[in-house]
Amino acid sequence: MGQVVALSSLFEARQVWKGRAVSLPDSSQPTGWPALDEALPSGGWPEHAMTEILLPADGVGELQLVLPTLARLTREARSVMLITPPYLPYVPGWEARGVMMSHVDIVQAGERDVLWAAEQCLRSGSCAAVLAWPLQADDRALRRLQVAADTGKALAFVFRDRRHAAQASPAALRLELESEPSLQVRIRKCRGGQPPAGMLPLAAGWS
Numbered sequence: 688m689g690q691v692v693a694l695s696s697l698f699e700a701r702q703v704w705k706g707r708a709v710s711l712p713d714s715s716q717p718t719g720w721p722a723l724d725e726a727l728p729s730g731g732w733p734e735h736a737m738t739e740i741l742l743p744a745d746g747v748g749e750l751q752l753v754l755p756t757l758a759r760l761t762r763e764a765r766s767v768m769l770i771t772p773p774y775l776p777y778v779p780g781w782e783a784r785g786v787m788m789s790h791v792d793i794v795q796a797g798e799r800d801v802l803w804a805a806e807q808c809l810r811s812g813s814c815a816a817v818l819a820w821p822l823q824a825d826d827r828a829l830r831r832l833q834v835a836a837d838t839g840k841a842l843a844f845v846f847r848d849r850r851h852a853a854q855a856s857p858a859a860l861r862l863e864l865e866s867e868p869s870l871q872v873r874i875r876k877c878r879g880g881q882p883p884a885g886m887l888p889l890a891a892g893w894s
Contacts (some may be wrong), residue, residue, distance in 0.1 A: 716842060719755020722887045723872060727860070728880035732756065735840045736859035736878070737833045741849035745773040745820070747866040752889070753844055756816065758785030765815035768808045769793045771801050773820055802828045809835035809843055816842040830857040 716732040717724050724730050732738060742749050757767050767790060769776070778788055796804040798821075805819035809832065817836075821828075824847065836843040849863055852875065861876035870889045874882040 716756065717759075718752075719759070720752070720889050722889065723874075726874060726883050726887055728877055732842055733859035733878050735837045735842075737829065737836050737843040737845060737857070738860040738862065739829070739845050739847060739856050739858035741847055741852050741861070741863040741875070743849055743865065745846075747864065748870050749846055749864055750776075751870060752862075752864060752872065753816075753818065754781065754784045754786065756842070757781075757791070758787075760815045761787040761790040763815075764790060766813060767791045768805075768814050768817045770805045770808070770817065770819040771796050772818070798822055802832065805843070805845075806831055806835045809839045809841050812839045812841075814839065814841050816844065818844045818846070820846045826855060826857060833857045833859065 716734060718727070718731055727733075740749055740752065760767055762785065764787075769791065772793065775793070776788075776791070781791075782788060794804050794808070801819055801821045802824060805817050805821075808814050808817045819832075824845070829845065832843050832845065835841075845858070852863060856876065858876065859878040860874070863873040863875055865871045865873070865886060871886040872889060873886050876882060
């Protein structure tokens with residue numbers, strides 16, 4: 688049996704290379720939720736990337752999570768696309784949250800075309816953010832959205848049922864939303880760091 692050697696001595700003798708994690712640059716896309724921004728490695732949404740948001744059901748308050756971002760982007764006169772949302776936006780409510788609806792467009796696509804439409808919008812380079820609600824999406828399809836978001840320098844938000852949580856995902860950020868007893872979110876995966884344990888309460892409001 689070989690001799691047991693302390694790992695620290697190998698480091699000191701420079702016989703084992705120890706890598707260092709590369710820190711992510713600060714995001715220029717804050718989520719608008721201070722608790723969430725503080726927990727994310729870059730301090731906001733991952734740039735030019737896809738965020739997957741897992742839900743217990745449609746209509747549990749998931750759009751509240753992204754409304755601060757949509758408000759900021761549309762105030763900058765940047766375009767936001769919604770691909771087949773399960774419910775039409777309540778315009779007075781969105782405007783009360785600061786969203787300029789003149790910069791929001793809705794695409795109603797068939798079930799098979801949701802991912803295709805989202806990919807085209809992301810690749811176009813004319814959209815600041817694209818939100819999509821696909822009923823079915825495999826790893827390959829999601830990876831195409833991730834690449835398209837990077838190509839078009841856009842934010843992609845994909846809303847899916849949380850039954851898909853056990854599946855691997857190419858998303859740069861993966862969140863799971865809970866609405867009971869209040870709005871809270873779990874970071875399941877984040878590029879550039881380890882997800883914090885537990886849920887983050889969002890009921891305190893957004894900035």
